[in-house]
Amino acid sequence: SRDVDDLDGCAMACVFEIAQSDDSPVVSPVRSERSLTPKVPDALVRGVPCRCLLAGGGRPFRAFGKAATRHVRQCSGYNIFVSHDWQTSRWLKYASLLVLLNSRAAALATLVVSLALGLLVAYEVWPNYSWLVSIGYLTFALFFLFWQHIRDIFWAPKLAFLDKLCIPQDDEEVKEKCILGLAGFLKRSGKLVILFSESYIGRLWCIYEITAFMRMHSSQVHIDMQTVPVVLPLLILLHAAWWFAVRLLTFLIWQTSQGSSTTNVLAVVAVGLAVMFLITYPLQAWVGRRLTKNLQSLSRQLREFDVHESKCSCCSAGHERPSGERIPCDRDLIYQRLADWYGNDDDDLQGRLESFNKAVRTQFADRILSTWAEQSIPVKGFICTVFSMNTPFLIIRIPDAIGQAQQQPSATLACIVAINVLIVGWGYIWPAMLFYLWACKTMWTLTLQYNQWPILIEVGAAAFVLLSWGIVAGACVFSVLFRWWAPLVVFVVVMALGLYLLRFFTLPMKRCRKNTVEKPSAECAQVVRDDMSSFSI
Numbered sequence: 001s002r003d004v005d006d007l008d009g010c011a012m013a014c015v016f017e018i019a020q021s022d023d024s025p026v027v028s029p030v031r032s033e034r035s036l037t038p039k040v041p042d043a044l045v046r047g048v049p050c051r052c053l054l055a056g057g058g059r060p061f062r063a064f065g066k067a068a069t070r071h072v073r074q075c076s077g078y079n080i081f082v083s084h085d086w087q088t089s090r091w092l093k094y095a096s097l098l099v100l101l102n103s104r105a106a107a108l109a110t111l112v113v114s115l116a117l118g119l120l121v122a123y124e125v126w127p128n129y130s131w132l133v134s135i136g137y138l139t140f141a142l143f144f145l146f147w148q149h150i151r152d153i154f155w156a157p158k159l160a161f162l163d164k165l166c167i168p169q170d171d172e173e174v175k176e177k178c179i180l181g182l183a184g185f186l187k188r189s190g191k192l193v194i195l196f197s198e199s200y201i202g203r204l205w206c207i208y209e210i211t212a213f214m215r216m217h218s219s220q221v222h223i224d225m226q227t228v229p230v231v232l233p234l235l236i237l238l239h240a241a242w243w244f245a246v247r248l249l250t251f252l253i254w255q256t257s258q259g260s261s262t263t264n265v266l267a268v269v270a271v272g273l274a275v276m277f278l279i280t281y282p283l284q285a286w287v288g289r290r291l292t293k294n295l296q297s298l299s300r301q302l303r304e305f306d307v308h309e310s311k312c313s314c315c316s317a318g319h320e321r322p323s324g325e326r327i328p329c330d331r332d333l334i335y336q337r338l339a340d341w342y343g344n345d346d347d348d349l350q351g352r353l354e355s356f357n358k359a360v361r362t363q364f365a366d367r368i369l370s371t372w373a374e375q376s377i378p379v380k381g382f383i384c385t386v387f388s389m390n391t392p393f394l395i396i397r398i399p400d401a402i403g404q405a406q407q408q409p410s411a412t413l414a415c416i417v418a419i420n421v422l423i424v425g426w427g428y429i430w431p432a433m434l435f436y437l438w439a440c441k442t443m444w445t446l447t448l449q450y451n452q453w454p455i456l457i458e459v460g461a462a463a464f465v466l467l468s469w470g471i472v473a474g475a476c477v478f479s480v481l482f483r484w485w486a487p488l489v490v491f492v493v494v495m496a497l498g499l500y501l502l503r504f505f506t507l508p509m510k511r512c513r514k515n516t517v518e519k520p521s522a523e524c525a526q527v528v529r530d531d532m533s534s535f536s537i
Contacts (some may be wrong), residue, residue, distance in 0.1 A: 008098040019392030034176075034328060036337040038216060044177060046166050047075040047159035050101055051148035053082065058094025062167055069165055079158040081189035088197040092230035096195050097146060099233040099381055100226070105151070106143035107384040110391045113139045118398030128399060130255060136392020137244070144385075156407040161185050174477040180333070182209070187216035191224040194368070197231075198294060204310035208334050210364065211356075215341060227368055229294050234384050235287045242280050243389040244432060246273060247446045249391070281465070288444040296448075302365040307338065307353055379502050382437060390429045397426040431491065434471050434498025441502075472498075 029445055033249035052071045053060060061084070084093060114136045122128035143150065151157070166185070167178040178185075186192070192213045200206050210225075217223045249272050253265060312331045321327060335353060342359060343352030401421040443464060 007438050014224065015315070020374040034180060034333055034372065036183060036333050037181050038187055038212070040070055040181030042076075043074075044071050044174065044181070044466070045077075045185070045188060047078050047161055048072050048165045049148070050080070050097075050160050051152055051157065052165065053097055053160055054094065054101070054145075054148060058090040058097070060162055060314055061090035061093045069168075072165055073159075075159050077159075077188040078161045078185070078190065079210075080187055080191045080193050081213065082193050082195065083159045083206060083213075085200050085203045085206055087199045088195070088230055092197070092234065093195050095237060096228045096230050096235035097335050099236055099385060100193065100228055102147040102527060103381060103384040104142050105147040106140050107388045107391070109143040110136055110140040110388045111394075114391050114394040115396045115398070121395065122399040123361075129537060130396075133251070133392045136395060140388050140392075149518060167278060178368045183212040183216060183337075185211045191226065194225065194227045196229045196294070197313075198297055198373040201305070202296065202309070202311050204307070204312040204334055207307070207360070209321060210368070211338070211341070214364075214367070223367070225367065231287060231291045231294055232381075233414070235284070235291055236382060236408060238280075239437065240383070240386045240389050240434075242276075242284065243386055243429070245276055245280070247390060247393060249276065261416060272411060284440065285444065285447070288440055290446060292444045292448055293439075299369065302368065303361060305360045305364075307335075307360075320326040335377070379499065380500035382502075386433055386437075387430060390426065390433075393426050397422055400425065420487045423491045427491055428472075431494040431498050434466045434495065434502060435472040436465060438501045439465040468496055 048069075048071050080099075117126065117132055117135060121128045121132065126132075131530070148158070168174045186209060192210070194200070212424045213225070214223060250269055253269050253272060312329075312334075314327045335349065338356045339352040340510050343355040347355070353418070402417040404421055405418040406412040408417055
């Protein structure tokens with residue numbers, strides 16, 4: 001394998017003959033004078049603050065229309081390189097980046113504000129109003145939508161590379177240089193963020209971006225890549241909306257039922273939650289099944305990958321603009337670069353491209369799936385977004401907990417009482433959220449595998465999800481009736497069990513991944529060994 005820094009000298013006078021079937025894309029049989037290079041002039045290295053990616057509801061991701069470039073600035077490198085395809089909705093990409101870039105800060109800010117207000121109310125510094133809960137939710141919304149803007153006020157902005165913003169669109173000559181030097185931008189990027197959709201792996205330029213990023217960072221022990229399925233944030237936000245509605249409904253019912261018997265209140269809450277569940281669960285299930293199918297599709301696409309079947313816009317247009325002007329073939333360029341990176345010196349072009357295919361089916365599959373397939377829903381993203389729908393109720397529960405604790409004769413008993421009040425009145429929702437998600441994940445996979453009786457399967461899935469949630473929530477709430485230490489023990493056990501199930505109990509996903517990464521042949525293994533000096537994953 002050739003060293004990547006010497007690749008710009010590959011504009012050699014050689015001709016590659018491409019043996020194609022009738023169905024293969026038409027590419028130029030003669031090597032073009034144009035050549036992809038891992039070097040890009042410093043003057044062309046320009047980035048945008050991450051907040052610009054989120055401007056106008058993801059306006060930069062519109063497939064058509066001119067993007068605002070007033071915030072583009074000269075830089076030496078990028079915090080993230082955003083890899084995506086233009087066939088996917090801008091709104092899905094926008095939601096993906098919100099969860100990726102802002103959810104952690106939003107969760108932390110909501111927790112700090114809720115704790116502070118709860119303590120202020122408990123010690124009568126602030127009046128106890130029911131509407132104070134809304135401040136917690138407003139805090140989450142503010143930081144979730146605008147954290148990158150807030151962050152840039154106090155610290156240097158994080159810079160990102162997005163092709164539409166960082167590559168000049170009004171100067172064809174400079175634009176051509178930037179496209180040919182795309183690997184140079186990837187070399188200067190600390191992290192590759194892949195906004196994965198159903199059509200992503202099938203785009204030739206997307207595959208090239210992943211390949212170039214791995215090559216440019218081959219000397220690093222850890223290559224920082226993150227695969228974000230664009231459907232995933234939609235599912236997380238649906239779960240967040242569901243739990244927000246659950247908490248709001250239960251709060252309103254309890255507030256308006258003061259003086260009523262506990263049995264009647266519980267009955268009203270149960271009926272309200274059941275109705276809400278029947279309305280919202282079908283949408284959650286549909287998005288969840290789509291996410292699961294995306295994972296299976298990614299696995300299949302990687303297992304069956306063939307670079308000749310990848311789509312390229314120039315080939316799709318027949319290498320001709322509507323005006324009749326000829327379009328240079330990008331496929332030819334990428335084939336040339338892949339041929340320089342893969343295979344042995346005595347291989348022809350087809351042999352080198354087949355070596356690349358085998359690398360994608362083995363090394364690439366393992367590396368890409370490791371950023372997602374271990375768990376179809378990342379627990380951190382779920383916790384930061386969905387758990388925050390319960391956090392604002394600390395404003396109400398902390399004064400109750402402190403008030404009851406102050407009535408106890410000893411400090412030890414006061415701590416026990418305060419913890420029990422917080423768990424029974426507030427914390428029980430967290431393990432219920434985890435088990436609800438785990439039950440949903442299990443049912444999404446099973447309904448895809450066993451779809452002979454779809455209506456029966458759907459009803460059974462909904463019943464299983466609702467039952468799992470009810471058992472966990474009930475165990476946390478009613479454990480206080482047995483021993484003083486029961487709520488804390490039950491809470492810790494069910495939280496640990498829920499996290500374990502979400503993190504490790506993903507057997508269908510692992511089977512899918514296991515089937516994806518085929519065992520390399522002896523020929524492929526030799527190619528990989530020969531390539532290890534300059535490329536490792």
